[in-house]
Amino acid sequence: MASAYERKKEPALVRRRLLEHGARLCVEHGVAGLSLQAVADTAGVTKGGLLHHFPTKQALVDAIFDELLQSFEGRVRQLMDADPERFGRFTRAYINATLELLGGEEVVQWSALMMSSVTEPRLKQRWADWLDGQLKQNKQTDSAPALELARHAADGIWLAALLGQGAPPSKALRQALLGLTRKS
Amino acid sequence: MASAYERKKEPALVRRRLLEHGARLCVEHGVAGLSLQAVADTAGVTKGGLLHHFPTKQALVDAIFDELLQSFEGRVRQLMDADPERFGRFTRAYINATLELLGGEEVVQWSALMMSSVTEPRLKQRWADWLDGQLKQNKQTDSAPALELARHAADGIWLAALLGQGAPPSKALRQALLGLTRKS
DNA sequence: CCAAAGATACCATCTGGTTGGTATCTTTCA
DNA sequence: TGAAAGATACCAACCAGATGGTATCTTTGG
Numbered sequence: 001m002a003s004a005y006e007r008k009k010e011p012a013l014v015r016r017r018l019l020e021h022g023a024r025l026c027v028e029h030g031v032a033g034l035s036l037q038a039v040a041d042t043a044g045v046t047k048g049g050l051l052h053h054f055p056t057k058q059a060l061v062d063a064i065f066d067e068l069l070q071s072f073e074g075r076v077r078q079l080m081d082a083d084p085e086r087f088g089r090f091t092r093a094y095i096n097a098t099l100e101l102l103g104g105e106e107v108v109q110w111s112a113l114m115m116s117s118v119t120e121p122r123l124k125q126r127w128a129d130w131l132d133g134q135l136k137q138n139k140q141t142d143s144a145p146a147l148e149l150a151r152h153a154a155d156g157i158w159l160a161a162l163l164g165q166g167a168p169p170s171k172a173l174r175q176a177l178l179g180l181t182r183k184s
Numbered sequence: 185m186a187s188a189y190e191r192k193k194e195p196a197l198v199r200r201r202l203l204e205h206g207a208r209l210c211v212e213h214g215v216a217g218l219s220l221q222a223v224a225d226t227a228g229v230t231k232g233g234l235l236h237h238f239p240t241k242q243a244l245v246d247a248i249f250d251e252l253l254q255s256f257e258g259r260v261r262q263l264m265d266a267d268p269e270r271f272g273r274f275t276r277a278y279i280n281a282t283l284e285l286l287g288g289e290e291v292v293q294w295s296a297l298m299m300s301s302v303t304e305p306r307l308k309q310r311w312a313d314w315l316d317g318q319l320k321q322n323k324q325t326d327s328a329p330a331l332e333l334a335r336h337a338a339d340g341i342w343l344a345a346l347l348g349q350g351a352p353p354s355k356a357l358r359q360a361l362l363g364l365t366r367k368s
Numbered sequence: 369c370c371a372a373a374g375a376t377a378c379c380a381t382c383t384g385g386t387t388g389g390t391a392t393c394t395t396t397c398a
Numbered sequence: 399t400g401a402a403a404g405a406t407a408c409c410a411a412c413c414a415g416a417t418g419g420t421a422t423c424t425t426t427g428g
Contacts, residue, residue: 030215031214032216033303035417036417036418036419049375053373057418116299118211119213148357149337149360153336154340155339156338156340156341160336160339162302163298163308176329195408220385221383232386233407233408234408235384236406236407
């Protein structure tokens, strides 16, 4: 066991729970339909407690988005480092990271945030900036039209997985996609 | 002029205005954040008037979705009829109809509804059913893996256009996409 | 003791929806 | 034809409940 001594307050853990449940509820009701009360309840804290950690609703949403973006970027970097081929390195990492998302738990969080980005200019801008920065950083290896198309296709697959509730993308599709990222 | 007699009530026109402004507001605040009051105000009707045409918020949202889906299906059919080549006919029409959307006014309506579909199971199901039906209907001509990939790419381009606010897709990208839909 | 963590109580505002009423349009029928 | 009858379109006021946020209090950890 972790400890015989039971701490009564664990702010870091509470913070994590708030972020997790907040993200989950975003999926179910959308960011606009997200209620602080609901987040607090499901996280086992009162609204006052929630507002102690995140002084406004916007602060909570921003925190959720930041965490996801950071984790995604980390995974992309990791995949890029492990890829021996230069050409299309970022695109392959992007595709794989995106498709990986579909299997894991985080997908629900991402879906909510990306969808909300359409209606929330602040989030939209943040995502656009991130992608722009990545593309600029990797423009020598990842600016070919075929690669752009491949990235779009990955996004499309991801979107389809969210809309059609079942059936993860076939391996053949994934291979075809990655095939686009190699110099012919 | 149409008539010297001025009609004082034009329910059909009011209904249209409600749908249009409703769709627009969906984009700005999301379906969950859509307020009947706001729709009524921008459409120049009271909330009571709005609720006369659409007895619940759900009815309003459903009506918006239905109209869009119907118009999209009509455009797809039109494009299919004009396409002399059998193989990939539906996919090409789907791609072209989707990319056409990006230039027009309807794109804002679509974005809101599709995004909301992620969080609203009812809309999600409706879209899934529509696409499923179309694919089943055209399975002889449009079930090749390359076509599936092409459709996903079109969706991804559409999504990117929504998230990154500017820069419509290049013609080269569009051509590359359509190239995928021809038998090699 | 004191600052951080969290609970309780509260408020102004907005929500979707109902009600009761009035103005307008359409149909019926003499 | 035309007037009564009834349906449709719309409005203004209102309701109960939920919302984000504040102010204040208690508990805990150091």
